[in-house]
Amino acid sequence: MGHKVSYEQANAAFAKLSEEYEIWAPKRFPKKGRYSDTDMIRYDKVSSVEEIEYKEKSDMPAKEVLTPISESLFYFTEDEYIESKATSKKLLIFMRPCDIHAQHHQEKIYLSNGNFEDMYYKRMNEKVKIVMMECTEGWDTCFCVSMGTNKTEDYAAAVRFCDGELLMDVKDAELAPYFDGTAADFKPEYIEKNQISLTIPEIPNKEVLTKLKNHPMWNEYNSRCISCGACTVACATCTCFTTTDLIYNENANVGERKRTTASCQVKGFDDMAGGMSFRKTAADRMRYKVLHKFHDYKARFKDFHMCVGCGRCVDRCPEFISIVATVNKMSKAIDEIVAEQK
Ligand code: SF4
Ligand code: SF4
Structure with a gap:
């Protein structure tokens, strides 16, 4: 059993909730897109249902609420450091199913990878309640069905946007009184078929993996990929960051430590002291990213591939490089290598 809630009722609920919660959702920023006449859809705080952009996929994923592109971690002097302040409110975040799955990957990396817990991530993550935005049609670059991320039961509330009203399934006892509306028969539905699909390749053994790493298929990315890192910044599951100390004045001991999103696709990402660099070419970096998403992560954590098929x-x-086409080429290369082994 669900509920039907008018926009007016939902906005009154948002107003009451905002005493305790920040409400985050995809929002349209006119003329802030890649080109001067295109819009950007990204996460921001909202105070009304009308502000939520639900008809189009957001350009940026929900991860930017918990891990913004740039954030201050702490402030320091010679004698002490002071942790930056996190919001004191709880977080209600509207997300699609793929972003909810991506959130689990983020949790794994920030909270349990190598038995290390990132306190800055944790302090935000423990405040989150998810409102799942029903997604039944997707867009031309989505392949969530192939990745098994098209469905989820992990939400405090689920919502279908209808003209002027919401249909809601509220599971969370704390949220329920805010959205009680009139009773309605509603259970969220999920997309069952995307416009594109991907067959996830299996790499049968280490020998095939080694040969795949040296396969000529990667070379085309030396001329196609410009190593801008846009793909990883927009990726729902990428977590890499770098840290920088901002020094306020001539005293190098007084300042602020910031962390900023980093990208394995950008030259210099893996430079080490002494001048060592592991991946010197765009082809090396592309191979690393694709294998990380479609082999290494699952090999390490033994559960899911890292990619959730959001297509962002x-x-x-900017070079129209498709991860789906790349993985399909990888599957073909694996088949060739396996055939040679027989
Ligand atoms: S794949 Fe595309 S977005 Fe990613 S680094 Fe290369 S050119 Fe930039
Ligand atoms: S690799 Fe591409 S499709 Fe996969 S989760 Fe990242 S942005 Fe989405």
């Missing part, structure tokens, strides 16, 4: 890397790439 495809949407954002």
Whole structure:
């Protein structure tokens, strides 16, 4: 059993909730897109249902609420450091199913990878309640069905946007009184078929993996990929960051430590002291990213591939490089290597 809630009732609920919650959702920023006449859809705080952009996919994923592109971690002097302040409110975040799955990958990396807990991520993550935005049609670059991320039961509330009203399934006892509306028969539905699909390749053994790493298929990215990193910044699951100390004045001991999103696709990402660099070419970096999403992560954590099929890397790439086409080429290369082994 669900509820039907008018926009007016929902906005009154938002107003009451905002005493305790920040409400985050995809929002349209006119003329802030890649070109002067295109819009940007990204996460921001909202105070009314009308502000939520639900008819189009957001350019940026929900991860930017918990891990913004740039954030201050702490402030320091010679004698002490002071942790930056996190919001004191709880967070209600509207997300699609793929972004909810991506959130689990983020949790794994920030909270349990190598038995290390990132306190800055944790302090935000423990405040989150998810409102799942029903997604039944997707867009031309989505392949969530192939990745198994098209469905989820992990939400405090689920919502279908209808003209002027919401249909809601509220599971969370704390949220329920805010959205009680009139009773309605509603259970969220999920997309069952995307416009594109991807067959996830299996790499049968280490020998095939080694040969795949040296396969000539990667070379085309030396001329195609400009190593801008746009794909990873927009990726729902990428977590890499770098840290920088901002020094306020001539005293190098007084300042602020910031962390900023970093990208394995940008030259210099893996430079080490002494001048060592692991991946010197765009082809090396592309191979690393694709294998990380479609082999290494699952090999390490033994559960899911890292990619959730949101397609944002495809949407954002200025060189029209598609991860689906790349993985399909990888499957073909694996088949060739396996055939040679027989
Ligand atoms: S690799 Fe591309 S499709 Fe996969 S989660 Fe990242 S942005 Fe989405
Ligand atoms: S794949 Fe595209 S978006 Fe990613 S670094 Fe290369 S050119 Fe930039």
